[in-house]
Amino acid sequence: MTRPAPHSPNIGTSRFPDAPLPPRAGAGLKPDHIAAILTDDYRIGFLEVHAENYMGDGGPAHRALAAIRAEFPLSVHGVGLSIGSEGGISATHLERLARVVERYEPAMVSEHLAWSSHDAGYFNDLLPVPYNSASLERVVSHIVQIQDRLKRPILLENPSTYVAFEQTTMSETDFIRDIARKSGCGLLLDVNNVFVSATNHGWKPLHYLRDFPLELVEEIHLAGHAEDVDDEGDLLLIDAHDRPVADSVWKLYETVISQAGAVPTLIEWDNDVPEWPVLRREAQLADAILDRLGPGSLLGSRHAAE
Amino acid sequence: MxxxxxxxxxxxxxxxxxxxxxxxxxxxxxxxxxxxxxxxxxxxxxxxxxxxxxxxxxxxxxxxxxxxxxxxxxxxxxxxxxxxxxxxxxxxxxxxxxxxxxxxxPYLSDVARLERAWLDAFHAADADPLRPESLGAIPPESLGEVTFTPHPAARIVRSKYAAVSIFSASREERPLDHVRPLDPEDGLITRPRHEVQVRQLPSGAADFFEALMAGMTFEEAANVTLERHPEFDLPSAISAMLEAGVFSACSSSQANPEHTA
Structure with a gap:
């Protein structure tokens, strides 16, 4: 290197090497894949874990993740902070997330534009919020609270949704852009979620992307979806994470990379998880698109330069 | 609204x-x-x-x-x-x-208790089990006063039924033919190294370990156990406790806990 690294946090105190997410494909980490990943000749670009799975005090799960983190860049993806919650986010849960972040020093921390907890309990699903000024203010204040505690910006992910709300007054893209502008967070663009929500709500995916602030996207998610039908018998897509990425979503992804450049891209496969080589094949498909379309993109290869 | x-x-x-x-x-x-x-x-x-x-x-x-x-x-x-x-x-x-x-x-709920304890043990904090040398280093005349620090993963589940045998057979997908469901069993759950282990305890051992986990001295715990279970085999309970990793440290004085790793 001819110039110093742009940032060198925690020199002398860090447990792990400083490892930013590369503009390559990554995979959601599953316990059954760990041995295969560590011994594979194919070096996956990065791995991502659900923060909640590592909020226990100790044990074999932490031991395995520490081994992964020593060798690969890591992204921590929260599923339980309930950023869209009307009752505020749980200070206890935020402390747990902070502990995971301090423990593993991930390159990226992300969460969802959704809610999942209420007084009645934890629903273990990413539930939708109406898009209006009141919910915008609430989400922004929660993200500011999280970023203040973690002392770093997070990425916010666009959701898959199945219903709409009478209380909605803004488009999803305007809502997300305003959140990012007011909170200073970055964005995680889930291309499968774009396709699922666009199908379910009758939007055009390309219009959604045209309105989405791609310049703020620091990570992309890809996953498989299932097909169902709505009350009228029309196609309703389910964000199932249980199969390969659909061809239509790969096409949309190519469009995104052509415009945004090479961005770290995660393959998510959380249900009916296959053997590692099947997931690796999906990652290699993403790698090929990143190599082919990233360098000539409209926004330039901003991430590749890092 | x-x-x-x-x-x-x-x-x-x-x-x-x-x-x-x-x-x-x-x-x-x-x-x-x-x-x-x-x-x-x-x-x-x-x-x-x-x-x-x-x-x-x-x-x-x-x-x-x-x-x-x-x-x-x-x-x-x-x-x-x-x-x-x-x-x-x-x-x-x-x-x-x-x-x-x-x-x-009727044994089903105790099988569930064992499974819940198994997962608690899996996620419990890391600690090295008490080493035999640490116990051996205590002078014999002080042994009676020794107290123990429970390992974060250690759990005991007591059952009026053969819950440990049924749990093990079910988890290992073995048939239950040999199990007598009405035989009471006590289970010990620990994580001595990186794997959770579940053992069936001999008579009295659960009383003894629970007494130690509650903070009784070695002598108090042994006396309480022998009163209830005259057949209690103390030496083999001590071997089992060290092998299974029930405790992480011991101390020969309440005022000066000696945490050993």
Whole structure:
């Protein structure tokens, strides 16, 4: 290197090497894949874990993740902070997330534009919020609270949704852009979620992307979806994470990379998880698109330069 | 209206007989029943799956279809309180005790207690087990006064039934032919190195370990145990305790705890 690294946090105190997410494909980490990943000749670009799975005090799960983190860049993806919650986010849960972040020093921390907890309990699903000024203010204040505690910006992910709300007054893209502008967070663009929500709500995916602030996207998610039908018998897509990425979503992804450049891209496969080589094949498909379309993109290869 | 929407949304998720929450609609004038049902299904299926992951032996004992129906009843009574799903199901054993359709399987709740303890042990804090040398370094005349620090993963589950044998056979997918379900068994759950282990304890050992875990001295614990179980084999209990990693440290003086690794 001819110039110093742009940032060198925690020199002398860090447990792990400083490892930013590369503009390559990554995979959601599953316990059954760990041995295969560590011994594979194919070096996956990065791995991502659900923060909640590592909020226990100790044990074999932490031991395995520490081994992964020593060798690969890591992204921590929260599923339980309930950023869209009307009752505020749980200070206890935020402390747990902070502990995971301090423990593993991930390159990226992300969460969802959704809610999942209420007084009645934890629903273990990413539930939708109406898009209006009141919910915008609430989400922004929660993200500011999280970023203040973690002392770093997070990425916010666009959701898959199945219903709409009478209380909605803004488009999803305007809502997300305003959140990012007011909170200073970055964005995680889930291309499968774009396709699922666009199908379910009758939007055009390309219009959604045209309105989405791609310049703020620091990570992309890809996953498989299932097909169902709505009350009228029309196609309703389910964000199932249980199969390969659909061809239509790969096409949309190519469009995104052509415009945004090479961005770290995660393959998510959380249900009916296959053997590692099947997931690796999906990652290699993403790698090929990143190599082919990233360098000539409209926004330039901003991430590749890092 | 908006401040109440998540409350009604959440209630309708868990109760399919409730109407759609206020304000929930389909796009462009479409209906929202099947759309909202996607969320209901996601919540129920994912939580039933979580319970199946936490209680695989119980699931195998009652059959998957029955287990899933039973888990739906349980989760409607006790939805998870936190986003840490690996902590879910703390009340599942008590639920099994009062769930009439399984009353003919009286050991089932203790199998669930063992499974819940297994997962607690899996996620417990890391600590090295007490080394035999640390105990050996204490002068014989002081041994009676020694107290022990429980290992963070150590748990004891006592059963009026053969819950440990049934748990082990079910987890290892072995037949239950050799098990006598009415024989009482005590189970010890530990994580001495990186794997959770479940052992059946000999007579008296559970009393002895529980007394030590509660902070009694070695002598007090031995006396209490021998009063109740004259046949109690103290030397083999000490070997088992060191091998299983029930404790992480010992101290020959309350005032000056000597934490050993």
């Amino acid at each position: 908006i401040e109440m929407s998540q409350r009604s949304f959440g209630a309708a998720l868990l109760d399919p007989d409730l109407p759609l929450p206020d304000g929930v609609i389909g796009p462009r004038g479409k209906g929202a029943q099947k759309r909202f049902a996607v969320y209901r299904n996601n919540v129920t299926v994912s939580l039933v799956n979580a319970l199946g992951d936490i209680f695989p032996a119980v699931q195998r004992l009652v059959g998957e279809g029955f287990f899933r129906d039973m888990a739906r009843v349980y989760l409607s009574e006790e939805p998870p309180r936190s986003a840490l799903l690996f902590e879910y199901g703390g009340g599942f054993a008590a639920f099994l005790d009062r769930f009439e359709p399984v009353s003919k399987l």
